[in-house]
Each structure stands twice: as C-alpha cells, then as structure tokens.
Amino acid sequence: MIAPRLRLVLTMLFVTVPLATVAGLNEGLLPISLLLIGVPIVVGLFDLVVSIGRYRTLEFSFPEVIRGIVSESAQLEIRGKHNARKNAVARLGVVFPDGLEPEREQERIPLNKTAREVVVRLPFVGRSRGRYRIQDLYFEWNSPLKFWVHRERRAIQCEVRIYPNLRFEGKRVARFLTRGATGLHARPQVGRGREFEHLREYEQGDSFDEIHWKATAKRRFPVTKIFQLERSQEIYVAVDTSRLSGRPLPEPFSAGRTRKMTTHLDRAICAALLLCVAAQRQGDRFGFICFSDRVNHLFKARSGPSHFNTCRELTLSLYPQSVSPDFGEIVATVKNRVKRRSLIVFLTSLDDPVMAEDFVATVGLLSKQHLVLAIMIASNQLQPLFSGDVVDNVDDVYLKLSGHLRWARLQNLQRVLARKAVQFNVVPNHRAGIDLVSHYMNLKRRQVL
Structure with a gap:
C-alpha cells in the first residue's frame, strides 16, 4: 500500500493554489503557472518511482514459541535482514491478540548500511492464561524525499504461551517444603x-x-x-472445569487501585500447580486430572521437571465449560486406572445442592480405597455473620445473610463427608494455594497414606 504523506499534500497546496489563482486572474501567466505546477508533480512522481520496492527484500524472523507468565513482562524478539544502501529508519507494528498488552504500539527500526541485520524487542504483558497466536506484522518506510509512505503486511506464525503466576503464593508455600539438607524437615513427623x-x-x-x-x-x-x-506416595489433583468454575473472583495479588478479576478455575489451577511443586519437593509422585461431565485428561502420577512441565502445558488449554460435573464418571475412572492407594484432591465447588448431593452419593466408593480431600475456594461473601466488614446499606444485609446460609450448608456438608472418610475444607481465595499445601503437609506429617 502506498499513501501520500502530509508533506506532499502541503507542498501541492502551497504551490498549486497560488499559481492557479494567478493563472485565473491573468491568462498570460497560464503557461508559466502550469509549468511551475508540474515541477512538484514530477518531483513527487520521481520520488515515488525511486522508493518503490526499496525495502521489500526486508526479511523478518520470529521465535516459534514465546513463554511468559501472567502479569509479568515478556519480549517478542524480531530479527530483520536488509540490504539498505543508505541509512534509513522504518517503523514496525505487530498485531497482538486480546489478552496480550504491548507496551508500545510501534517500534522504529534503524536500517544501517554497515549492518545487515537488526534486532527489535517488543515488550508485552500477558493478562490471562492461555495460548495466543501472533499472525500479522506491518511495517512501513518513507520515500527519500518523504513525500510517500509505503506499507506492507507480512503473515507470521508465532505462538505465545502465558502460564499461571505462582510467584506470590510460591514464596509463602516455600516454608512448608523440605530444606536442602538430608533428613531436615520444615515440620516434625508424628510417630515412627x-x-x-x-x-x-x-x-x-x-x-x-x-x-x-x-x-x-x-x-x-x-x-x-x-x-x-x-x-x-502418589498424589492426584482433580480440577473441575464445569460451569461453576467460570464464576468470577477478585485477583488476590493484583496491584493498583482497580481490582482485577479472575475465575475459580484460574485460582484452582494455581493451587494445583503449587501442590504439584510441593509434592515433587517432598519426593512424592503427582498426577493431574481434569474433568467436567467426563474425564477430559488423566496424567498418571510421575515425578520430575518434565512431568511438571507437561501438567503445566495442559493448564493452558483448560477453560470453563457450560456443563455440570459428573462425579460418578470420575470416580469410576479413578478406581479403574489408579490401583495404588493415593491421595485424591478434588478442587471443585460444592455450594450447589445438586452437585453436593451427587458428590456425596459417589465419593464413598472412592474413599474406601483412596484418601480423598475435597477443597472449595470460597468467595468473599461466603462467611458466617459478623465476621466481615461493617454493613453500609440494606442490600449488604441480604448479601451477608445469603453468605451465612451457604456457609452453614457447607458446614453441614463437611460433617456428612467426614462420615464417609472424606475431608472437605473451604479455603479463602487469597490463601487457596498455601492452605492446600498446608493440608497436604499435615497429611504427610500424620502419615495417613
């Protein structure tokens, strides 16, 4: 695409309008006016012809995969090869998909005649977990007299993977893990x-x-x-991706005045990955299960960095689904495929009475063979009366009462599940990861498995 710049428009305006006015007032000056008007036209056309295809041989190379972390800066490195005969400057822009925020919309590329390769780094920030594809790149250059601008589009293939951010909770969880010395534990073991x-x-x-x-x-x-x-020991983390996992939650570690929002699923994934890290540090093997109305993925328990990376890659493709969970399906699958007694950790929401009833009816078959731990991440409203902030208006009164009734129902559910040898705990949003690891370490300390 070729477009005139403002310099060409102003030049034609300041040259053509006065000369056309003079030619209209005096017909004798018409030939001279036309000749003078033709001068900038010829110069502009010459500038256009010279600049056509000047930098079309510019080649760009991109990394196939870029890895980043949510809310942390990453860089897109672009390498360009050119054969410029003179020093010049081009501009480059990349179309980032939704979920990736670049710090700058455009970047200037210095084309030096002595250097045939140029490296440009575009910083960006990933706002949400997932896989993204960068497919379009645009660059432009000016003609020698800067009368014209040439723009081109290049199709590229670059995948950006944004992983969950475990840095904030990981610092708190680190004190639960074993130290580097052999036999030294962060917590004493109970009994022989x-x-x-x-x-x-x-x-x-x-x-x-x-x-x-x-x-x-x-x-x-x-x-x-x-x-x-x-x-x-074998530890399995079962993450629920059904309809209730898409409910919004405030991001507990977001900075700034505006509170960013996340989902139950994102918080459950962060807690699950932290548990996998803790299990690996304790010498246990960990597996990963994703389920909704069926068991979508089941990774057998293993250990090592490669297995953790495999589980972390799986989390990039997990999104809330508009279906209800089938606990009978996952219980049957786990009983058939996991033969050794293991710790099964369910990260799900049981504040729906229908889902809670289904879970109670089916989990008893699993608790006879395995140690079952159910964890639910609570919203800010799910708490007993008189335990939160002061009520400001009438609407907050009904909101507090609703949260208290749901909290009381979950307390009753906890007692029902305890009779089936299932531990059920409701953890606050800002302590989901650390409380999950704490429950796991307590089970390790008591040697329940």
Missing part, C-alpha cells in the same frame, strides 16, 4: 515411619512388635525391623 527400610540386630529398648520373627528364627538371634518415613 511406616515404610520398611532394613533389618538390624535387636537392641535394648526395641518393641516386640518390631521384631522380624522369620529373620530371627533363621539367624538364631533377635532381628528388628527399621522403618522410614513414607516416600514416593
């Missing part, structure tokens, strides 16, 4: 270990129930069994 380690000779003070009688009979002297703390 339950996992067999090795045999040793009997020593005074050993309990009789720790004697290995077969080894004693074989060796003809007392042999004691030594136990160690439970290691390499």
